[in-house]
Amino acid sequence: MADDVFDFRPGAQVPLAGAPGQTAATHALASAAYRDSDIEKILDANNDWHQSKVKPGKLALFKPNLGEAFSRAVQVRMLGGGRAPLIQSFGIEPQVVVEHCLAASRIRRHRDSWLTAVMALCGLIFLPGLIVWLLVFQLRRVINKSTGRRSSTLASALLLGFAVLAVIFLVKLPFTGFWSWYGRAAVVAPVIGWVWARRICERTAQDLRDRWSGLLSGGGVGPKIPEAVPTHPNETGAEQLRQGLAKLSAEQQSNSVFYAGPKGILGMGTRWGSWQLAEELVPREPGKEINPFRSWDVIRAIHDQLRMLERGPLHTGGFPKPSIRHWIVTPIGENAGGVSRPSGTNVEAFQIKPHEVQRICNDQQFGSGDRHYLGVQFTLWDGQLVITMLITVTVLHETLRIEVTGHALGPVHPLFTSKPSPEKKTVAKPIRFWETKSITLPVVKPDEVVRLAVRAPFTWYPPLLDFLGGSLALPEPFGLRHAWADKPWRHRFMADDALRTATPVLRVVHAAAIKVLEENGVNTDKFGSRSGALSGQIQDVSPRKADVYDA
Incomplete structure (x- = not known):
């Protein structure tokens, strides 16, 4: 299969930073x-057409957070x-x-390996006590599902009440000997393990938050993935991961896209x-025929002229290099659940070969099949805005049509641009109880420590x-x-940037096409008049749903 020919770079792949x-x-x-x-926060980022979903699990104690689930x-999907x-x-x-x-x-995983050791030493050996404590936290979690203050107070009272019962149990045991000391240890050991686990979780949570904040501040620590660099030929896991990253990069460079209505x-x-x-294609001189040309000739001329977009007569900035x-x-259904990339001898490493691109441009202009478009794309606002202008040229009978369409992809949802902030709570002062103060809550809450510790042994x-x-x-x-893109x-x-792009691109496309027509003996009077009319019309451009037809 041609799609499998993607690993064209020998040796270990070194992770690269994002493009400028x-x-x-x-x-x-x-x-x-x-x-x-x-995890439910990700649902706020759903847009009109793409909806993420959260699949519920069997036990709330094992529920992942947003970072873990994302x-x-x-990783699995890509x-x-x-x-x-x-x-x-x-x-x-x-x-x-x-x-x-x-x-x-x-x-x-590094954190979970430590938490697994804690669970083994302070939990598995004293399993009866661990089970009882977990039942209490599970019940507390169920009560806390309600956002009311009364339920939160009830959950705290439940934990406090059980702690009091545990102390009474330690003082007055109903039995003696070995089992009395084991019973005391079964009550105390999970508490000691919780304190130990909390320190591990807080250290990791702070590291994760520093990386989160660093990324959104424009810096941060780069990703370290030594498992993606094979050290010897028998390391199949690292080799598969390296090839997966190489395949991802190759597919990102594919020149095949999908139109979903x-x-x-x-x-x-x-x-x-x-x-x-x-x-209409009419000869410039009556009695003579126009010189034969194909759609590709017009497209190639437009391509050459679009490369000059970044240049202008005045030194006032302008377009960046597109x-x-x-x-x-390739057309697909509006609600298609997946896509299938072209394959065969005309495809190599997800790239449709140039001779096949030229053939589609000249031949597949009517009826079923893929279509050719020439695209000029601007990536602006540090990747938050992607403006794409697509040009297609078709010739049916004696009519030449040049169509320019505008596409715009907006910024990522604001959910992804929010920085970490410490959670605060307003409480009454101990002495001046009529006054309040704001306190910063711990990064890792007690319930979160229990959740992470319970999940840790299953991460394998x-x-x-x-x-x-x-x-x-x-x-x-x-x-x-x-x-997760917004409009x-x-x-x-x-x-404004999206709307301003249309006029100069349209004029360059028309000028390049008319020049090719003149060189091949076509009367361009009607083309010039129509181009002038469009040039005036586009100055009052406004966005609309061009793919939604009132029919």
């Missing part, structure tokens, strides 16, 4: 791997064996996000504008944890960038 201008969106998504908030889901094809993540470096997920999982081109956003220039590529667009087999505690189901077809129209400057 794409760090903000990349780091925002990567920060989710280090977060310790509730890291696990992204590196798992036999995974489904991914949608390109324009504006970010998906490999960097995956590497941070791997690094976060590695930090948690009203959802637009997946990964590029919805089509917000469309401008068409369609006129990415100009030939895209092959993640599917069991998914069954017991639940997991995060990612939206399909999945791509890191478009799954750009809520941000005034981003909307």
